[in-house]
Amino acid sequence: MATKIDKLKNIIGVDSILNKIQDLDILLETILSEARGVLSADAGSIYIKVDNELVVTYSQNDTKAAELKPGQKLIYNVFRIPIGTGTTSGYAAMTGDIINVRNVYDIPEDAPYGFDPYYDRKSGYRTVSTLSIPLKTNMGDILGVLQLINKKDTLGRSIAFSKDDELVAAHFATNATMALQRAQMTRAILLRMTRMAELRDPKETGTHVNRVAGYALEIYERWANRNRRPRHEIDRTRDTLRMAAMLHDVGKVAISDTILKKPGRLDEAEREVMKTHTWQGARLFTDRQSEFDEIAQQVALSHHEHWDGTGYPGHVDTVTGEPVKKNVKGRAVGKRGEEIDIFGRIVSIADVFDALRSNRVYKAAWSDEDSIREIRGLAGTKFDPDLVSDFIAVLPSIQTVSDKFSEEPSEPPADPEG
Numbered sequence: 001m002a003t004k005i006d007k008l009k010n011i012i013g014v015d016s017i018l019n020k021i022q023d024l025d026i027l028l029e030t031i032l033s034e035a036r037g038v039l040s041a042d043a044g045s046i047y048i049k050v051d052n053e054l055v056v057t058y059s060q061n062d063t064k065a066a067e068l069k070p071g072q073k074l075i076y077n078v079f080r081i082p083i084g085t086g087t088t089s090g091y092a093a094m095t096g097d098i099i100n101v102r103n104v105y106d107i108p109e110d111a112p113y114g115f116d117p118y119y120d121r122k123s124g125y126r127t128v129s130t131l132s133i134p135l136k137t138n139m140g141d142i143l144g145v146l147q148l149i150n151k152k153d154t155l156g157r158s159i160a161f162s163k164d165d166e167l168v169a170a171h172f173a174t175n176a177t178m179a180l181q182r183a184q185m186t187r188a189i190l191l192r193m194t195r196m197a198e199l200r201d202p203k204e205t206g207t208h209v210n211r212v213a214g215y216a217l218e219i220y221e222r223w224a225n226r227n228r229r230p231r232h233e234i235d236r237t238r239d240t241l242r243m244a245a246m247l248h249d250v251g252k253v254a255i256s257d258t259i260l261k262k263p264g265r266l267d268e269a270e271r272e273v274m275k276t277h278t279w280q281g282a283r284l285f286t287d288r289q290s291e292f293d294e295i296a297q298q299v300a301l302s303h304h305e306h307w308d309g310t311g312y313p314g315h316v317d318t319v320t321g322e323p324v325k326k327n328v329k330g331r332a333v334g335k336r337g338e339e340i341d342i343f344g345r346i347v348s349i350a351d352v353f354d355a356l357r358s359n360r361v362y363k364a365a366w367s368d369e370d371s372i373r374e375i376r377g378l379a380g381t382k383f384d385p386d387l388v389s390d391f392i393a394v395l396p397s398i399q400t401v402s403d404k405f406s407e408e409p410s411e412p413p414a415d416p417e418g
Helices: 004-020 025-037 088-095 119-124 162-201 205-224 231-246 248-256 270-275 277-285 291-301 342-355 368-378 383-393 395-404
Strands: 041-050 051-060 080-082 097-099 130-136 142-152
Touching: 004 025, 004 162, 025 041, 025 051, 025 142, 025 162, 025 231, 025 277, 041 088, 041 342, 051 088, 051 142, 051 270, 080 088, 088 097, 088 130, 130 162, 130 383, 142 162, 162 205, 162 248, 205 231, 205 342, 205 383, 205 395, 231 291, 231 342, 270 277, 277 291, 291 368, 342 368, 368 383, 383 395
Parallel strands: none
Antiparallel strands: 041 051, 041 142, 051 080, 097 130, 130 142
């Protein structure tokens, strides 16, 4: 078994990892996986505080994941639990204290929290020990709770978390909370940029861009694994792509209100003006300082290109919008196939899928079935057919993203902690 010193050394290494991650969701997922690694936890969840509730953002379970077929991801429920007595996570958030339960099936009746075995029965998983760690700022504010489940010994048996584990967890939580505060600030800046577009175009909501970014991430990871991209490249790109995808329509700030807020379909002249939002958005990232600027520019520019070359804006100058490759009519030639940036191809599918499933002034929301059928039907014309296959393969994960960033908060299940 690793000593406390060994664990602290591991945390120092983890700190450098967390400090490099900018996107909030990627950071939350990483905090959970790294904490489980340091403290040998088989499973766990991470919650973020929203008003007086905790919202689960990621759940992981090595035992259940091992039962999946290669390439499949563990699907988890998105739910909220109240801060207060009743659950160990809710109680940890209320008190600001680490709650260490040696055996959830042996909690005293007079304890201010309990355990409902509903999910254990439903999943066939056996929860034994839990460690609920509040993510608390140096001002005492609670940002969320990290809950670890079933510490494993060297023989793979579930055992209790120790007092030393609590000390290591507290140190980890301090550093994770600082990284979390930084990532929340970055997310807030991105959402403010989105809200600028939302003031102009009511369709560009925070939930919409978060869903598009989340869908794009799932498609990208499937594509990257299928193409055997190295893990370090995938992890770095996931962080950057998610933020870039949130800004795919930022160029709409340059489009007039008469077009953006028109209650109905646009005429041909108005559509031509609307198409300029692609290169108008791309030129915001012309002075590229980082990989984020590069990917954000490509996403903004190319997410309306079509696989068969009929999309827009085509081969244009990203500063002026003037064609650099013209057809016989003097218009920009559309990019086709792999001329289109891979991230633009990915975000295109994500954006259209969410638009189909959303209400618009000119249409009602489509069902999931009809939306998926439409995406399938456009493979090879509008969309990269291989990416459509990747999209279909990750539909369960995409539904989790949809639930997480739904327009209405989801109701808590019968048992929020199992």
